[in-house]
Amino acid sequence: MRSIWNGAISFGLVSIPIKLVNATESHSISFRQVHTEDNGRIRYRKFCELEDREVTQSEIGKGYEDADGTIVPITDDDLSHLPIPTARTIEIVAFVPAERIDPLQMDAAYYLAASGAPAAKPYTLLREALKRSHKVAIAKYALRGRERLGMLRVVGDAIAMHGLLWPDEVRAPEGIAPDTAVTVRDKELDLADALMATLGEVDLEDLHDEYRQALEDVIAAKAAGETPPETPSSTSAGKVLDLMAALEKSVRAAKESRGETAEAEITPLPSKKRTPKKTTAKKTTAKKTTAKKATTKSTTTKKPTTAKTTTAAKKTPPRKRPA
Template identity: 60%
Template sequence: MPRPIWSGAISFGLVTIPIKVVPATENHNISFRQVHLEDMGRVRYRKVCELDGKQLSDNEIVKGYEVAKDQLVAVTDEDLAEIPLPTAKAIEIVAFVPAGSIDPVRIGDSYYLEGDGQVAAKPYKLLRQALERSSKVAVAKFALRGRERLGLLRVKGDALVLHSMHWPDEIRSPASLAPPAVEIEDSEVDGAIALMDAMGEEDISHYTDHYREALEELIAAKAQGKQPAPVAEAQEPGGQVVDLMAALNASVAQARESRGEGEHATVHEMPKPKKTAKKAAKKTPAKKTAAKKTAAGSTAGSTAKKATPKKTADRRKPRAS
């Protein structure tokens, strides 16, 4: 487990729970350095003042805020430290809400909360069991890395987890992104649900980052002076779907086949969208015409069959003489 990045307490009414904050996730991205291709020398960035051209050290640099064009106000670390921040050393629970009421778009980084010492054991367990029994989550305010944040406190196994959340005014509205109004048949929705059932899983822990794995193989090959193995080209995404029901049926069959159900899988054809009265009326005369053609064809076929024995008899007469 990584080292704690913050320590303080959970403020739960008049109850205080000493805790340590530990990152719940880790980054497995592969990092690159910029180099000069000709001689593989490192490319470095230097902090230089644009007025006098002097290279500066970190202790000579402070934050600046542009209040007007070409007018900056310097803000030092001491200035920031003196700003009153009630949540500087406490995760202050401000409300309890149903778990399903939190929009996942608002959730950011995740942290495990570790009880700090024996004194934290009982109130820590009390809060965890209360959250479990009520099926609620806690909304809290806390300070981390120089700013106050909104957080979501929930239970994971035997531990408490803190998710940082975006403030309400930080979430953009998706209203302008909605597609134009279209009509969807119930049979199409049923087909989509059938596909969801065919693709359903209880455990997704087997999924891995194929891009990172391929990148590691590329780096290993180049480090040994070898050419990386050729990579198969990705298939181009399909064009516009003309028959949505056919695409859903094919997707269900493909999903079941990929899960090893194979021939034992029974893919029931999904009901086609209901036809309107106008369409049905237009197609009725066509069926009658087809029936007449079939009847005429059957009569012609019967006449041909009756004529066949006569032709055969006529051919056999010369052989008999």
């Protein structure tokens, strides 16, 4: 792989010579601009305003336009000698847990390749240190005319670097959420849980670009003079469906796509937070307990009365018979 930048990783006093290599590649199908009448290529030519003539790429440089319109020429040599330590260095400034990085900040991805045999030992040292710490390194570097943030992490046996946007480059999500207050019912959440469980997980290696495949089929058909295949139009686009019905239908469709038998009724997954209340059982038990107490109290009350009567009868002296 061709390197796009050469420099070094600064890890304290340790310097690791590296080459920056693109970690991703685009498989998108590109088109040319053509004249619709005869399919002639449309090309852009670069002209110098002062000389009014076309110039070659070797004659084109960089320049900064000042407020009054004056052009200040900037050469590659000027950029390579900027008075900052990150001009040719990826300077590690901190180590943090990966969870601290907001995915919204993630930008382009690169591989950092060790440059030469002397770089092998310090490169391996940094890689193993990252592995053992379970952290990522935050670094600053300069690329394409500006200083950037980067995140270094281990991928296999290599060190990868993700370009990061500066925090002030990430917009706050103000005005994005719905303005109107919406209440989501428990049953709707249960159905959403059931749909998530039915869809389950997926191996990203199994996913592919269906749009690119369809586009290749269209190009192949037109090149062979055949009629391109048509995609059936979607009838559900733009329609506002009943949420419960849509969720139930989605669960059934997901089960059928996995070869499972769709049940007549969708049974929502039990929720940990929503437990059935046992109020009725408690009330019935309470009533029975109260009844028992009342019966016991009544029996206890009667016993002393009987006892008193019996005692009184026993204590009454017998009457004397007349002589």
